Amino acid sequence: MADNASGSDSLLFLTDDQLRKGIEAMFFAYRGFTADPDRILEGMDYGRAHHRAIHFIHRAPGMTVSSLLGILGVTKQSLNRVLRTLFDDGLVEARVGKTDKRERRLHLTDKGAALERALSDAQRARMRAAYRAAGPQAVQGFRTVLEAMMDPEMRRNYQGLREDTP
Amino acid sequence: MADNASGSDSLLFLTDDQLRKGIEAMFFAYRGFTADPDRILEGMDYGRAHHRAIHFIHRAPGMTVSSLLGILGVTKQSLNRVLRTLFDDGLVEARVGKTDKRERRLHLTDKGAALERALSDAQRARMRAAYRAAGPQAVQGFRTVLEAMMDPEMRRNYQGLREDTP
DNA sequence: TTTACAATGTCAACAAGGCTGACGTAGTTG
């Protein structure tokens, strides 16, 4: 790799100005990223926190409360406030763990799955439009940079999520 | 561009699974993105909202309250609570507009600029590490996708920010 | 010049969603 100052392999992309642009891109893009689900949730007594819980329960059905806690990075009190409403409204159900009966394995109900679909359809539509506009090469780069930006611990969550049924 | 199903120009990158990975990448990366400034701010009576205000005032000195309002996308009451503490603590100063005396043109004081530097040094360090790990091509793709993900109105802010001194 | 509008600040009340600390109840395990 030639590190000449004029080619595309130069380090010009590391200037403070380039970095600032990246920072602002993250800020503005994240707003867009959450805008559509937020619109769906608004007025139905749920918020972004409910969305996140629903997303990851859908993603890894049978997940325990404490692994969800680890992924979301919030306190159990905070998560519990959210989960309680989801239980009460019949969107999520907890099944007692088979081997360890202290665990509560989380699953979406049909109703919960329906909301998950509505939310993720909206979010995927935006993501799909962005991906399509940018093209496969850009998408590859996008994911590479984001992954490098995560805390290592979260990077493990990101890569390692899978169906959680022991 | 050949849209054959096997080459790198295929639309495989638009599968729901790929989109979900992008969604989770945004979620986890944004956490990393804000983690370092949050650590600096914590315990000094400021939060993310103060960081955002300081960032954009630094970015476009002389900016009016209402354009800051537009960029941040919050209510004036919410912004005012933040700005008030920044005035009181001598991090930001407001100068009456030259042509329109109703305007308050916002500037960082030396003290404010020092905090801005500390915050953005931390954030840039992470961004730089991610950029360096990913390489120029990836960075290009990263920015392209993020830009496509913004709301059009915010995209204008992102591209159009400049020194705001009429 | 009055009259309407614009830019800003402010008070009050409220909600979401974070946090800490303390405590309780089951179930597991050494």
Added chain:
DNA sequence: CAACTACGTCAGCCTTGTTGACATTGTAAA
């Protein structure tokens, strides 16, 4: 049995967002 773990819960606090109403000052148009 003792110690630890998984989970739930009460209480209280903080930041940051919201709405609605109202005041001040300056600009601009009729």
